[in-house]
Amino acid sequence: MNADARAKFGHERRWVLPTATEAEARRLAEAYGMSVPLAMVMLSRGITGEARIDKFLNPRLSALSNPFLLPGMAKAVDIILGHVAAGSTILVYGDYDADGVTATALLIQVLSRLHAVAVPFLPNRLEDGYGLTPETLRRCVRQSHPQLVVTVDCGTSACAAAEEAARMGVDMVVTDHHLPTIDGLADVPALVNPKLADDEDTLMLAGVGVAFKLCHALVKVARERQMPGADEVDLRSYLDLVAMGTVADRVPLLNENRILVEHGLRHMNRTQSAGFQAMIRGVGLTLGELDTFQVGYVLAPRINAICRLGDANVALELVLTDDPVRAETLVKEVSKASFRRQGIESQIYEEAVAELEKTFRPEVPEPVVLSSRTWHAGVIGVVASRIVARYNRPAVLLTVGKNGVAQGSARSIPDLDILAHLTKCRGLMRHYGGHAMAAGIEVEEENLPAFTEKFKAVCRETLAGADLRRRLLIDAILRPEDVGMALYHSQMRIQPYGHSNPFPVWMVRRVKVIAPPVAIRDRHLRMSLQIGTRTHDVMGFNMAYRARPQMGDVLDIAFNMVPNRYNPDELRLNLQDFRPAE
Numbered sequence: 001m002n003a004d005a006r007a008k009f010g011h012e013r014r015w016v017l018p019t020a021t022e023a024e025a026r027r028l029a030e031a032y033g034m035s036v037p038l039a040m041v042m043l044s045r046g047i048t049g050e051a052r053i054d055k056f057l058n059p060r061l062s063a064l065s066n067p068f069l070l071p072g073m074a075k076a077v078d079i080i081l082g083h084v085a086a087g088s089t090i091l092v093y094g095d096y097d098a099d100g101v102t103a104t105a106l107l108i109q110v111l112s113r114l115h116a117v118a119v120p121f122l123p124n125r126l127e128d129g130y131g132l133t134p135e136t137l138r139r140c141v142r143q144s145h146p147q148l149v150v151t152v153d154c155g156t157s158a159c160a161a162a163e164e165a166a167r168m169g170v171d172m173v174v175t176d177h178h179l180p181t182i183d184g185l186a187d188v189p190a191l192v193n194p195k196l197a198d199d200e201d202t203l204m205l206a207g208v209g210v211a212f213k214l215c216h217a218l219v220k221v222a223r224e225r226q227m228p229g230a231d232e233v234d235l236r237s238y239l240d241l242v243a244m245g246t247v248a249d250r251v252p253l254l255n256e257n258r259i260l261v262e263h264g265l266r267h268m269n270r271t272q273s274a275g276f277q278a279m280i281r282g283v284g285l286t287l288g289e290l291d292t293f294q295v296g297y298v299l300a301p302r303i304n305a306i307c308r309l310g311d312a313n314v315a316l317e318l319v320l321t322d323d324p325v326r327a328e329t330l331v332k333e334v335s336k337a338s339f340r341r342q343g344i345e346s347q348i349y350e351e352a353v354a355e356l357e358k359t360f361r362p363e364v365p366e367p368v369v370l371s372s373r374t375w376h377a378g379v380i381g382v383v384a385s386r387i388v389a390r391y392n393r394p395a396v397l398l399t400v401g402k403n404g405v406a407q408g409s410a411r412s413i414p415d416l417d418i419l420a421h422l423t424k425c426r427g428l429m430r431h432y433g434g435h436a437m438a439a440g441i442e443v444e445e446e447n448l449p450a451f452t453e454k455f456k457a458v459c460r461e462t463l464a465g466a467d468l469r470r471r472l473l474i475d476a477i478l479r480p481e482d483v484g485m486a487l488y489h490s491q492m493r494i495q496p497y498g499h500s501n502p503f504p505v506w507m508v509r510r511v512k513v514i515a516p517p518v519a520i521r522d523r524h525l526r527m528s529l530q531i532g533t534r535t536h537d538v539m540g541f542n543m544a545y546r547a548r549p550q551m552g553d554v555l556d557i558a559f560n561m562v563p564n565r566y567n568p569d570e571l572r573l574n575l576q577d578f579r580p581a582e
Contacts, residue, residue: 013577014469015558017507018044018476025476032057035490040476041504042494057493059259061236065201067217070210076173076190077217081227083148083171084116091146092118093132095153095207096125096312098303102245103152103175103211105319106238110215113233114222119144122312125378131433131440132158141168151175153207155186156193157433162186175210177251179435182423204252208245209260212238239264240271241319247292248300252500261496265290275318278327282335292496305341306334308378341379348375348383352397353390360391365463367394367416369452371406375399381409381438392470394418394459400445405430410439414471416462424458425451472558472577475504480532483508485571488561503560510554510581517548525575529557540575554581 020043022036029039032053042048047056055063068074083090090111094104104120111118121140128136132155140149148171155161155174165172165188172188179195192210194202202213215235222230243264246257253261269288271277280287283298303315314337318330352370360368368387375383380397387395388411398408412418417436426432428451432441443451478487483506491504508531515528525540525548538559540546549555558577564570 013472014467015507015577015579016471016473018474020044028053034493035487037476037478037482037487037506038490038493038504041491044473044475045501056254056258059262061259061263064216064256064259065199067213067220069197069199070192070194070202070213071196072190072192073214073217076175076192076214077221079171079173079190080111080148080150080218081114081222081225084111084114084222084227086147087117088147089117089119089145090148090150091140091144092120093137093140093149093151093154094120094122094312094316096122096307097153098248098300098307098315099207099245100153101303101307101312101315102241102248102319103206103208105316106208106215106241107150107152107211108320109238110218110233110235113229114218115228119146120313120316122307122316124311125308131155131431132161133431134160134164137161137164138168141170146170148173152211153177155188156191156195157181157183158186159183162188175207175214177205177207177210178433179419181419181433182426201255204255204257206246206249206251206257208242208249209251209257212242212260236263236267239266240268240273240276243268244295244300244303244319247296247498248304250296250499253292253496253498254500258496258501261292261498265292265295265496268295273319273322274324274327275321275330278324278331279318279334282328282331292498296498301341302334302338306337308382309337309341309344309376341382344376345379345382345386348372348379348397349386351375352383352387356387356391362468365460365466365468366456367396367459367463369396369398369455371398371400371408371448373400377401377407381411381440384409384411387411388413389470392468394421396441396455398441398443398448400448404445406443406445406448408441408443410434410441412437415466415468416459421455421458421462425454428454473505474507474558477507477509480508480511480534483531483534483536483561483571483573485569488563488571491561503562505558505560505576507556507558509556511557513549513551513553513555516551519544527575529555529573536571536573538573538575540578543575549578555579556581 024043025036025039029036047053092104092107094100108118108120123136150173152175154176156176156178157180173190174186174188175192194205219230219233243261246261251257269290285294306315314333321327355370377399384395384397392413394412394416396408396410398406400406410418419434419436419439422432422439428447430442432439434440497503512530514530517525517527520526523542523544525543527538529536529538555578559573559575562572562574564572
């Protein structure tokens, strides 16, 4: 398709078609009793080989790996249980997002069941900045006087904080899933991080997943030592927390993450947690029907909202409380924060886009770096993600504080490892950390111009010559007669959906527009299409800005299949993209 044809309908995405053959798909379909299109999805996503296919289609808890395969686990368990037996105060230091909150809640509950004196500590995003710092460590030690600090979802490269803990005579165990930075590894008695090993099963774990592995190991050894409470701990009862944190952190839903989320959703759909029940009711959802979309895009953002704008301890209390009345009060506070966050986010996004449109050139392969003195530090990460989605460029958004320090969030695209490129600018930053797709940074205001110039330069080297249109991965090309409820039910076999295992994207060639497209609320686009012998209504969310096809136009379409929310027996096609038929 040439540029003129793309421009006709605002087509900006590069469709990546499947390379597997129909013969390969038929062989797989016959071997595993699935439809040929679903077999094509499996092949498109590289899920091949008998063992891997069985593990993917049948995610069993019994398939979870031995937690002691994680580096540092044996030492961590020995230190923690030693402090439990001694009656020490153990402080669980978490992060201020849904992953960190659920990991903190999980470890606090399991340690308490083992009769430990366990207290939580969640830093304040606005006051404490990014990561575990010596200043914040001193504050939490003054507050709780722990003999042991156990981190969850943070701490891998907190070298200065580790030195401060040693100076203060406080033991420290780090559990985390982030990549180490150029600062190296924190010198602590035990550091548990799957990124320091090379095990496919656990490499992708979220912070709460690592905390779950720690709890598994703690309970196992505590039972062997016949410690009080160990026999009463049922780790399955905490899988709703694990599912929430894992889905919220957008880690790949493959391998052990897939197992944890599959069983965590089952538990969440019958949860006895007063906090979860109140939160689910508060957003109009129904127990028994929760899926990863609702968890990731409805429930988790409310936890993140209160963490970004205020006190993460409100979210922690909500997921821990057994009091239904208190839960309702906390849900109202979380909901207020969510609405406030949406307003702040929209304003920052509009300002960022207006500023970017002054200089953005699609042909220039460089990242976006924007800053302001008025942007809320707790929300700019979400806005950075939206900028990446709109422009398909790595984005760094910063807000400059009164102290002359710019706090920021960086988000990336699959073609560029954001952490590696920030590392090349390390001399210009006060602090940074994260992983390939997302990071947090702090820059002195006086260094901001030099950082911007350097970061853009190192990214341009990587992005030069790359096709920077957003990619749309097509799982399978369907025949018109394949589109229907039978295939929809077939695709349900590969749930739960999420990062690295999204809803299948189907493609059908040469469909005809049979009714003029209609804009819905000036945001969405609805069309009626003839696909084979049948008529389908399709919805293109956030596509109202695009030039609209006319009656009689013939298109290629890419779409997801979902049930009609008003009539579950009918199918709805959600457009991912459309283009003139080739």
